[in-house]
Amino acid sequence: MDDAVNDVEYLVLLAVARLDDDAYGVTIREEIERHAARSVSVAAVYAALARLEERRLLAHHLSSPTPERGGRRKKVFRLTGAGADAARSTRDGLECMWDGVELPDARRSA
Amino acid sequence: MRPPLERWVTRCIAPADREYIAGDLREEYAVRRRSDGRAAAGRWYLAEIAAALRHRVGAALAGSGGGRVGLGPRGARGASTLGQDVRFAARGLQRSPGHAALVVGTLAVGIGAATAVFTVVDRVLLRLPPFPRAEQLVAVWNTYPDWRGHEVLDPYWDRIPFSYPEYLDWREGQKSFESVAIYGWRQMTVSGSGTPVRLDVGLASATLFPLLGMEPALGRTFASNEEGVGAPRVAILGHSVWRDRFGARNDVLGSTIRLDGTAFTIIGVLPPRFRFRWIGAGNDGYDVWIPVGSDGDSLDRGSHGYEGIARFAGGAIPPAVAEETGRLLGGEGYPGRRGARVVPRHDEEVRDTRGPLLLVFAAAGLLMTLACVNVAALFLGRILARRGELATRTALGAGKWRILRQLAVEALVLGGLGVLGGLALARIGVGLLIASAPADLHLPAGVGLDPRVLGFSMALGILTSLVFGLAPGALLRKGDLDGQLRRASGRLLSGGRRFQRTLVGAQFALSLMLLVGAGLLGRSLAAELDIDPGFDAGTLLSFDVALPPDAYASNPARSAFFASLVERLEAIPGVETVSGASALPFSGQGGSSSFQIVGREVPESQKKPEALRRTVLPGFFETLGIPLLRGRTFVESDRDGVAEAVVISRTMERRFWPDGDALGARIERDRRTWEIVGVVDDVLVEDLVGEPKPTFYTPFHQAERRERLTLIVRTDVRPARLAPQIRETVWDIDGSLPVENLREVQALLDEATAPQRYRAMLLALFAVLATTLAAVGTFGVTSRTLVHRTREMGIRVALGAAPGRLIGQVVRGEAPALFAGVAGGLGVALVMSRALDPFLYDVPHLDPFTYGVAITLLGATGLSAALLAARRVARLDPARVLRAD
Numbered sequence: 001m002d003d004a005v006n007d008v009e010y011l012v013l014l015a016v017a018r019l020d021d022d023a024y025g026v027t028i029r030e031e032i033e034r035h036a037a038r039s040v041s042v043a044a045v046y047a048a049l050a051r052l053e054e055r056r057l058l059a060h061h062l063s064s065p066t067p068e069r070g071g072r073r074k075k076v077f078r079l080t081g082a083g084a085d086a087a088r089s090t091r092d093g094l095e096c097m098w099d100g101v102e103l104p105d106a107r108r109s110a
Numbered sequence: 111m112r113p114p115l116e117r118w119v120t121r122c123i124a125p126a127d128r129e130y131i132a133g134d135l136r137e138e139y140a141v142r143r144r145s146d147g148r149a150a151a152g153r154w155y156l157a158e159i160a161a162a163l164r165h166r167v168g169a170a171l172a173g174s175g176g177g178r179v180g181l182g183p184r185g186a187r188g189a190s191t192l193g194q195d196v197r198f199a200a201r202g203l204q205r206s207p208g209h210a211a212l213v214v215g216t217l218a219v220g221i222g223a224a225t226a227v228f229t230v231v232d233r234v235l236l237r238l239p240p241f242p243r244a245e246q247l248v249a250v251w252n253t254y255p256d257w258r259g260h261e262v263l264d265p266y267w268d269r270i271p272f273s274y275p276e277y278l279d280w281r282e283g284q285k286s287f288e289s290v291a292i293y294g295w296r297q298m299t300v301s302g303s304g305t306p307v308r309l310d311v312g313l314a315s316a317t318l319f320p321l322l323g324m325e326p327a328l329g330r331t332f333a334s335n336e337e338g339v340g341a342p343r344v345a346i347l348g349h350s351v352w353r354d355r356f357g358a359r360n361d362v363l364g365s366t367i368r369l370d371g372t373a374f375t376i377i378g379v380l381p382p383r384f385r386f387r388w389i390g391a392g393n394d395g396y397d398v399w400i401p402v403g404s405d406g407d408s409l410d411r412g413s414h415g416y417e418g419i420a421r422f423a424g425g426a427i428p429p430a431v432a433e434e435t436g437r438l439l440g441g442e443g444y445p446g447r448r449g450a451r452v453v454p455r456h457d458e459e460v461r462d463t464r465g466p467l468l469l470v471f472a473a474a475g476l477l478m479t480l481a482c483v484n485v486a487a488l489f490l491g492r493i494l495a496r497r498g499e500l501a502t503r504t505a506l507g508a509g510k511w512r513i514l515r516q517l518a519v520e521a522l523v524l525g526g527l528g529v530l531g532g533l534a535l536a537r538i539g540v541g542l543l544i545a546s547a548p549a550d551l552h553l554p555a556g557v558g559l560d561p562r563v564l565g566f567s568m569a570l571g572i573l574t575s576l577v578f579g580l581a582p583g584a585l586l587r588k589g590d591l592d593g594q595l596r597r598a599s600g601r602l603l604s605g606g607r608r609f610q611r612t613l614v615g616a617q618f619a620l621s622l623m624l625l626v627g628a629g630l631l632g633r634s635l636a637a638e639l640d641i642d643p644g645f646d647a648g649t650l651l652s653f654d655v656a657l658p659p660d661a662y663a664s665n666p667a668r669s670a671f672f673a674s675l676v677e678r679l680e681a682i683p684g685v686e687t688v689s690g691a692s693a694l695p696f697s698g699q700g701g702s703s704s705f706q707i708v709g710r711e712v713p714e715s716q717k718k719p720e721a722l723r724r725t726v727l728p729g730f731f732e733t734l735g736i737p738l739l740r741g742r743t744f745v746e747s748d749r750d751g752v753a754e755a756v757v758i759s760r761t762m763e764r765r766f767w768p769d770g771d772a773l774g775a776r777i778e779r780d781r782r783t784w785e786i787v788g789v790v791d792d793v794l795v796e797d798l799v800g801e802p803k804p805t806f807y808t809p810f811h812q813a814e815r816r817e818r819l820t821l822i823v824r825t826d827v828r829p830a831r832l833a834p835q836i837r838e839t840v841w842d843i844d845g846s847l848p849v850e851n852l853r854e855v856q857a858l859l860d861e862a863t864a865p866q867r868y869r870a871m872l873l874a875l876f877a878v879l880a881t882t883l884a885a886v887g888t889f890g891v892t893s894r895t896l897v898h899r900t901r902e903m904g905i906r907v908a909l910g911a912a913p914g915r916l917i918g919q920v921v922r923g924e925a926p927a928l929f930a931g932v933a934g935g936l937g938v939a940l941v942m943s944r945a946l947d948p949f950l951y952d953v954p955h956l957d958p959f960t961y962g963v964a965i966t967l968l969g970a971t972g973l974s975a976a977l978l979a980a981r982r983v984a985r986l987d988p989a990r991v992l993r994a995d
Binding site: 024026029041042043044046065066068069073074 | 129
């Protein structure tokens with residue numbers, strides 16, 4: 001599948017989608033941490049962002065500089081149509097996989 | 111809120127991505143800092159940077175151009191192969207923990223020793239004291255060319271301090287220096303709250319602090335009219351006295367400190383970094399400063415109590431500068447008989463430290479070289495052992511770069527661990543080096559590892575492992591690696607083995623040099639310890655008591671005090687006898703005096719005879735165990751108002767009364783005439799290795815100065831046990847008196863040989879480490895060689911070869927490298943041991959005994975290591991060896 005994404009990329013895509021107009025490095029990480037309860041390193045987030053953008057699943061613009069960032073601009077991302085499709089198809093694929101799965105009781109198997 | 115290292119980190123990010131990534135990092139850092147605190151935020155930041163750099167390094171190694179997006183994305187693939195390499199390296203190390211431990215241990219020992227010693231060398235020899243433009247500071251001495259070659263005075267001829275009038279002449283007349291100053295040193299008793307203590311008090315000319323460029327931390331320094339005769343009683347506190355005795359109070363200015371019973375008004379406090387010492391022996395810094403002249407001591411032309419210091423801005427010091435100073439010092443009285451010596455102050459301060467420290471540095475350098483050679487041999491051995499594995503991996507498609515990279519990663523992992531171990535050892539080592547150093551070396555306390563030195567050691571360790579870890583990669587040329595490896599296998603193996611044996615040989619050469627050095631120093635030390643100092647130091651205790659001039663104003667009062675003290679001390683159970691002297695042998699105190707022999711006066715223009723002078727209490731010779739040769743020693747009745755008596759040493763008699771008719775002769779000194787009543791045996795006083803010097807003793811109770819005395823107590827119990835009672839006894843008589851330097855006399859003697867013991871101990875330590883490394887190297891190399899011959903061995907054992915014969919063969923195979931190494935080392939050691947000559951006493955640097963022992967020891971160690979390795983292989987079960995193939 002051409003538009004398949006790995007799990008960090010999937011999380012990043014969804015975080016960007018949730019964040020609307022405010023998706024940049026810091027908020028994306030926070031969003032993943034808050035909702036997926038996963039801690040992802042800065043480098044991993046940028047790596048995922050760059051790969052997703054390279055595949056045109058994300059696009060970006062630069063914001064105006066702010067003082068708390070030492071006068072630096074943000075790179076704000078938004079989902080492209082292809083990005084939305086990729087997120088959807090990943091979800092569908094995972095749901096199909098879940099269909100009919102019965103897992104053993106977590107405590108007993110441990 | 112700027113995160114740590116932000117500037118540096120930002121530079122590592124690719125320019126296109128720099129702005130937004132750095133902005134994100136700063137923003138999140140600020141949030142975390144507000145919520146989790148500075149430390150946690152800093153940790154988070156550095157961890158993120160480390161994670162990002164892993165990506166980046168991975169990307170660079172993967173050849174993807176360093177990661178197109180600065181901290182990230184391209185790295186992923188590179189990181190995964192790098193991760194593979196690291197994991198692979200870790201697995202490899204787990205498979206051969208012996209190899210890993212040897213490399214890491216060897217590097218740690220080498221780096222640890224070199225770093226520790228270099229840290230001390232750097233701090234003591236290379237770094238100037240913390241004064242502005244410290245390179246301009248020079249020490250200035252009077253020189254008396256007449257004294258050269260004199261049996262008593264020669265050691266001092268070019269290091270004579272100034273008197274105050276000489277300083278004034280110098281200051282007025284000199285044109286060479288930017289400014290000049292003098293400073294002296296007294297020990298004075300500080301009284302008031304707490305136990306009375308003797309402080310090291312500096313006497314400064316007003317120019318001293320401006321010359322040094324030293325601003326006080328509080329208050330001011332001395333004004334130009336605050337020196338000389340009748341100088342005001344003002345004082346500047348050193349930082350530690352201010353802290354310890356005055357509670358670091360800011361309002362200390364204007365209050366007083368009582369020194370020897372006199373109040374001095376405090377006008378300033380020095381900053382903590384102020385470190386300055388009297389260059390002559392015995393002083394390691396000053397506690398308090400007062401102006402020259404304010405202690406009431408004589409300031410006449412003959413009182414040479416002040417060392418000279420000056421600031422010379424002109425770079426190298428031309429001889430004309432010393433000539434000018436010498437001319438000013440000579441005055442009219444001594445045409446051509448006075449000179450001056452001007453030398454960089456730092457050189458003068460480290461004069462006695464430089465030689466021993468460089469010697470130890472050289473030894474550490476040899477050890478480090480040996481460690482590098484050992485690591486090289488170990489890596490080479492491992493590569494030879496892994497030909498098969500490398501060939502297999504090449505066959506499976508691994509490229510040449512990939513293999514090189516993996517070798518590099520392995521080398522870096524081991525090198526990194528070795529460096530870490532080395533730094534840990536170095537930290538401990540610096541502490542030990544300084545703690546065990548004798549006081550004469552003036553090593554500063556609290557030396558940490560210097561970042562420059564750290565960087566150097568780390569680079570050295572990593573470079574060593576990288577160079578020797580990758581060297582085998584040079585064998586991989588272009589093209590088909592597998593075929594190459596197979597074709598070159600035989601050549602590689604024999605060439606590699608030859609090189610490996612050369613490396614082992616080199617280790618033995620280096621070890622031999624260290625062993626010979628340690629052996630020579632050890633033999634010399636033993637010879638020194640064998641010398642009889644002329645007195646019996648066992649069960650002797652000594653301490654100093656100084657009487658404040660105001661409370662004990664007259665000589666009879668002082669004599670009465672000491673007489674009563676002796677009487678009370680003798681009443682302590684366990685005390686055999688008690689006496690006292692102006693200076694004990696090896697205490698670093700005491701002086702010499704010129705005299706005239708009545709009836710043989712020399713004219714004014716000629717040098718009068720000179721001898722060491724001591725004033726002693728009755729019972730001195732008996733208490734120290736110095737034999738009386740003729741006449742009598744002093745008795746209680748040798749006191750004021752009775753004819754002056756003097757006892758002379760055997761050398762003094764031989765020198766001035768060669769016919770042995772000294773008894774009854776009279777000498778003249780201090781405008782008084784003294785009759786020789788006894789001759790005693792010689793005692794060594796300064797140096798165990800010197801000849802005894804002519805000495806005369808006069809009764810303390812007839813002396814002109816009786817303010818201070820070193821008391822000696824002979825006990826029949828362990829001397830240290832009596833220390834508390836001795837203090838109590840003194841304070842029973844006068845609670846305001848400090849009891850200083852209470853110690854066993856044996857300790858004074860031990861101190862005299864402390865520098866020698868220090869050198870010998872360090873060299874012995876390095877030699878043992880070196881020999882161990884060489885033995886470990888031999889064992890490692892031999893056993894690895896043999897592992898590849900297990901099959902051959904197995905077949906031969908199966909065919910009935912006796913294990914003993916096999917072992918013999920193996921050892922014979924290793925022996926040539928070993929002996930070549932020893933021979934090479936011997937050649938170098940024979941030439942280089944000459945450098946040890948200044949450190950040796952009674953042992954020639956070509957001492958055959960030392961060389962013999964070193965060679966035997968090293969040969970035995972090397973052969974045992976080879977034997978051990980061979981036995982291990984010969985004990986293998988041949989059937990299993992053959993099956994395993």
